[in-house]
Amino acid sequence: DAGITQSPRHKVTETGTPVTLRCHQTENHRYMYWYRQDPGHGLRLIHYSYGVKDTDKGEVSDGYSVSRSKTEDFLLTLESATSSQTSVYFCAISGERDRAYEQYFGPGTRLTVT
Amino acid sequence: EDKVVQSPLSLVVHEGDTVTLNCSYEVTNFRSLLWYKQEKKAPTFLFMLTSSGIEKKSGRLSSILDKKELFSILNITATQTGDSAIYLCAVENAGNMLTFGGGTRLMVKP
Numbered sequence: 105d106a107g108i109t110q111s112p113r114h115k116v117t118e119t120g121t122p123v124t125l126r127c128h129q130t131e132n133h134r135y136m137y138w139y140r141q142d143p144g145h146g147l148r149l150i151h152y153s154y155g156v157k158d159t160d161k162g163e164v165s166d167g168y169s170v171s172r173s174k175t176e177d178f179l180l181t182l183e184s185a186t187s188s189q190t191s192v193y194f195c196a197i198s199g200e201r202d203r204a205y206e207q208y209f210g211p212g213t214r215l216t217v218t
Numbered sequence: 219e220d221k222v223v224q225s226p227l228s229l230v231v232h233e234g235d236t237v238t239l240n241c242s243y244e245v246t247n248f249r250s251l252l253w254y255k256q257e258k259k260a261p262t263f264l265f266m267l268t269s270s271g272i273e274k275k276s277g278r279l280s281s282i283l284d285k286k287e288l289f290s291i292l293n294i295t296a297t298q299t300g301d302s303a304i305y306l307c308a309v310e311n312a313g314n315m316l317t318f319g320g321g322t323r324l325m326v327k328p
Contacts (some may be wrong), residue, residue, distance in 0.1 A: 143320075152315075209262075
């Protein structure tokens with residue numbers, strides 16, 4: 105398995121609180137992605153990174169920000185969590201931009217916003 | 219906006235049955251179509267298809283793409299309980315971004 109971990113694995117938080125999810129990789133891959141997965145929607149891209157300090161928005165980026173200060177870490181922040189952000193969040197990594205099919209997924213973080 | 223629709227939403231079969239999962243798509247600048255299997259945790263890659271009519275096969279699983287009609291099917295023969303999972307279809311556009319379908323939940327009963 106690709107060396108990719110996510111923390112925390114489970115979190116319950118209250119509406120309006122900030123939340124940060126961490127994705128950590130040991131593969132030295134350039135590309136990192138944050139997805140959310142909701143029933144009936146499959147996986148939807150939130151943000152992605154193509155290098156240290158290089159990030160861009162995905163399909164559902166509103167309410168989320170990201171940071172990547174080191175190759176191995178990609179942080180997803182919910183500045184003020186809302187109940188609509190209750191979801192399972194997956195991080196993914198890939199080595200080459202033109203080989204998106206080789207995205208390897210982390211174990212996921214289940215976030216509940218009450 | 220790229221779009222992927224999978225059917226059926228869910229399926230219950232018995233061991234030994236053959237199943238066919240469907241994926242239709244609309245994408246600007248198609249690059250590839252991918253199938254993933256998701257059990258309890260993260261999705262794992264199954265197939266990548268780029269050309270019409272060429273079947274990809276891995277054991278009891280096979281998949282084919284029709285770029286004219288914009289769909290793909292995933293076949294599983296002689297199903298086993300270990301095949302129970304959510305099967306995800308995704309299309310990759312020229313920007314190397316993936317758009318996922320909602321998935322098909324397959325349950326294989328003994």
